[in-house]
Amino acid sequence: MIETKEKVLRFKIKRQNDLDAPSYWEEFHVPYRPNMNVISALMEIQRNPVNVNGEAVRAVVWDYNCLEEVCGACSMRINGKVRQACSALVDKLEQPITLEPMSTFPVEKDLVVNRERMFEDLKKIKGWIPIDGTYALDAGPNISSSEQQEAYKYSTCMTCGCCLEACPNVNSKSPFIGPQAMGQTKYFNMHPTGALKKEERMEVVIGDEGIANCGNSQNCVQVCPKEIPLTTALAELNQSANKYALTSWFRK
Amino acid sequence: MKAAIANAPQSKSSKKFLYARLHSLAGILPLGLFMAEHFYTNSMAMFGAEKYNEQIALLQSLPFLIGIEIVFIAIPLLFHAIYGLYLSFISNHNTASYKYTRNLTFFFQRISGVIIFVFVIYHVWSFRLSTAMTGTEVNYHLVSEHLQNPIIFAFYVAGIIATAYHLCNGLSTALITWGITIGKTSQKIALQVSMILFALMSALGVATLFSFI
Numbered sequence A: 001m002i003e004t005k006e007k008v009l010r011f012k013i014k015r016q017n018d019l020d021a022p023s024y025w026e027e028f029h030v031p032y033r034p035n036m037n038v039i040s041a042l043m044e045i046q047r048n049p050v051n052v053n054g055e056a057v058r059a060v061v062w063d064y065n066c067l068e069e070v071c072g073a074c075s076m077r078i079n080g081k082v083r084q085a086c087s088a089l090v091d092k093l094e095q096p097i098t099l100e101p102m103s104t105f106p107v108e109k110d111l112v113v114n115r116e117r118m119f120e121d122l123k124k125i126k127g128w129i130p131i132d133g134t135y136a137l138d139a140g141p142n143i144s145s146s147e148q149q150e151a152y153k154y155s156t157c158m159t160c161g162c163c164l165e166a167c168p169n170v171n172s173k174s175p176f177i178g179p180q181a182m183g184q185t186k187y188f189n190m191h192p193t194g195a196l197k198k199e200e201r202m203e204v205v206i207g208d209e210g211i212a213n214c215g216n217s218q219n220c221v222q223v224c225p226k227e228i229p230l231t232t233a234l235a236e237l238n239q240s241a242n243k244y245a246l247t248s249w250f251r252k
Numbered sequence B: 001m002k003a004a005i006a007n008a009p010q011s012k013s014s015k016k017f018l019y020a021r022l023h024s025l026a027g028i029l030p031l032g033l034f035m036a037e038h039f040y041t042n043s044m045a046m047f048g049a050e051k052y053n054e055q056i057a058l059l060q061s062l063p064f065l066i067g068i069e070i071v072f073i074a075i076p077l078l079f080h081a082i083y084g085l086y087l088s089f090i091s092n093h094n095t096a097s098y099k100y101t102r103n104l105t106f107f108f109q110r111i112s113g114v115i116i117f118v119f120v121i122y123h124v125w126s127f128r129l130s131t132a133m134t135g136t137e138v139n140y141h142l143v144s145e146h147l148q149n150p151i152i153f154a155f156y157v158a159g160i161i162a163t164a165y166h167l168c169n170g171l172s173t174a175l176i177t178w179g180i181t182i183g184k185t186s187q188k189i190a191l192q193v194s195m196i197l198f199a200l201m202s203a204l205g206v207a208t209l210f211s212f213i
């Protein structure tokens, strides 16, 4: 463990009282304890919400759930980079530690954002295996173990939003549904039963909100905490999108 | 700073995918090939004025030259430039927070595109349009006269380096766009190779410039 000399941690937090309210910065000092992470520091602020000027203020709010980097709720920008607060150890962070909400999503309060758009995008790409009875509901075809291994990586997506936050092409000027939905498209397309909805997914991929918006900056794969090979999914989808677009054009 | 989006716009019939693929194709096939030819032809200046003028005369003697120029250069170039400018304005660049190699190359691709946009307008005007209008012959002497001005010379150095970068980096991302380099390693090697190409192409271009003064 790296020894932190300072006995107090300095935090600079971007706050917002309400949806659409203006944001402001507020600083806090938090007594240091060994092995603290950003969430335990935020809990400390919640326990004693007094800012650096000694004023008692409204406690800072943020989202969290699992505390072990599997739910994706606690994503925020820590020292400028998007990541999970629960796995951000303060010993490894430069001070003052700045906390900001993700900017791609609507900010509801302080560090809490609304990640709804990602769930909407999953509906658009039909991010499920159809079991509505129109397909055989038996055990289904076998999947080779190498394919299982590959699919497993994509199955770990926790809809945390880091990839959308870091993608230069997911923003209010662009309709792009983003790397998370693209990765999940590849994931459901590779499943033998999921593949029955492949064409419907490909329509989204070659649509206005689809893969044509990707500029290959590859930030998504760098920031994904689950190390999902998003850029491989994008390249594969590019390939199948090209084929799909061409064949559907010739079928017209 | 990005503005939050609750509901992204959606349209059913989309031409975007087609435009994006045509943009990539135009950049490689007519334009990339033309750039290779253009850099090569101009490098003949390194072998003296006579050799250079010979090459220019050869090109100018091509049958259907105007047609070739319009169909294989002007139209793809205009399309690539205009769609590319649109692309560079819809991205929110964040290289300050995320200094990853690909994010930087992505950012420079946009910057170089904008430099080339200005440079090409100037370059085409000086050596194709204005000369055609006044009936001036384009030859070693004319180019050389032009490049005596240090500001124009510096502008040419910038234009050539930007062009070489834009083409070579563009080739490496086109390999992803066309679904050829799929995995991490092949994408990385493609980028390294494209950067070597960039260095060679810039060296050739800048050496050509120096052979005019």
Ligand code: SF4
Pocket (backbone or CB within 6 Å): A166, A167, A168, A169, A170, A178, A179, A213, A214, A215, A216, A217, A218, A219, A220, A221, A231, A234
């Ligand atoms: S590679 Fe594409 S999806 Fe990933 S961050 Fe870059 S533009 Fe976004």
Ligand code: SF4
Pocket (backbone or CB within 6 Å): A072, A156, A157, A158, A159, A160, A161, A162, A163, A164, A179, A180, A183, A223, A224, A225, A226, A227, A228, A230
């Ligand atoms: S792909 Fe990775 S970064 Fe994107 S939402 Fe899923 S887990 Fe998060």
Ligand code: FES
Pocket (backbone or CB within 6 Å): A063, A064, A065, A066, A067, A068, A069, A070, A071, A072, A073, A074, A075, A084, A085, A086, A087
């Ligand atoms: S609390 Fe679940 S990922 Fe951090």
